[in-house]
Amino acid sequence: xxxxxxxxxxxxxxxxxxxxxxxxxxxxxxxxxxxxxxxxxxxxxxxxxxxxxxxxxxxxxxxxxxxxxxxxxxxxxxxxxxxxxxxxxxxxxxxxxxxxxxxxxxxxxxxxxxxxxxxxxxxxxxxxxxxxxxxxxxxxxxxxxxxxxxxxxxxxxxxxxxxxxxxxxxxxxxxxxxxxxxxxxxxxx
Numbered sequence: 001x002x003x004x005x006x007x008x009x010x011x012x013x014x015x016x017x018x019x020x021x022x023x024x025x026x027x028x029x030x031x032x033x034x035x036x037x038x039x040x041x042x043x044x045x046x047x048x049x050x051x052x053x054x055x056x057x058x059x060x061x062x063x064x065x066x067x068x069x070x071x072x073x074x075x076x077x078x079x080x081x082x083x084x085x086x087x088x089x090x091x092x093x094x095x096x097x098x099x100x101x102x103x104x105x106x107x108x109x110x111x112x113x114x115x116x117x118x119x120x121x122x123x124x125x126x127x128x129x130x131x132x133x134x135x136x137x138x139x140x141x142x143x144x145x146x147x148x149x150x151x152x153x154x155x156x157x158x159x160x161x162x163x164x165x166x167x168x169x170x171x172x173x174x175x176x177x178x179x180x181x182x183x184x185x186x187x188x189x
Contacts, residue, residue, distance in 0.1 A: 010048040012038040018059045022105055026056050026120070027112040053117050056109065060123035063105055064130065071134045081142035082187040085156070088138075089180035092160070096167050096176065103168030107161075132157040142187040152186050159183055 007015065016038040020029040031052050035045050049055040070091070074084050096103070106124045113120045136153030143149040163179035 009038070009040045009044045013040055013045055013048060013055065014058055014062065017055050018062070021056060021059055021109065022102060025112055026109045053119055057119045057123050060106065060109065060120065060127065064123065064127045067127070068130065075134070075137055081138055082184050084138060085183055085187055086180060089176055089183065092164060093173055093176045096164070097173060101168050101171045104164050107165065131160070135160065139187065155186065156183050
């Protein structure tokens with residue numbers, strides 16, 4: 001029987017910060033609270049993360065990497081593009097409900113970040129553009145004209161983003177369900 005490995009200080013800090021950033025937002029969390037809740041020393045924090053901003057960047061990168069993996073698997077799946085898109089919206093619905101409609105970590109962080117946090121802004125832009133590219137690639141699986149596929153992919157991106165925001169604002173899932181139905185019409189054969 002294998003013993004479960006105990007997270008090291010760096011992992012504890014990142015996990016704790018991620019939970020706090022997600023629950024209360026980047027600006028609502030201080031370094032001292034992260035250090036205390038992670039059960040680590042201040043020196044250990046600064047050994048791994050020179051600033052709260054660098055910690056937030058690491059958190060956003062970790063989420064992005066998991067998202068990229070999910071998107072790659074979905075693109076490679078054998079289902080029809082419309083079924084893949086429905087699955088993508090289903091995941092969004094599950095995420096929103098399970099998180100209490102907390103919304104997109106990137107949008108939430110972006111709302112309290114500006115150009116004074118260039119690393120955070122860069123991570124947000126990278127993730128959002130990656131999501132846009134994913135939806136363009138998904139559209140291209142259904143639409144042979146590349147220009148049209150890009151147009152539809154961009155529409156899907158805005159629809160997906162809007163559904164996420166409105167579900168968060170209203171604390172209701174119907175915006176995602178409406179967006180899923182509208183999106184499916186663009187990819188139906």
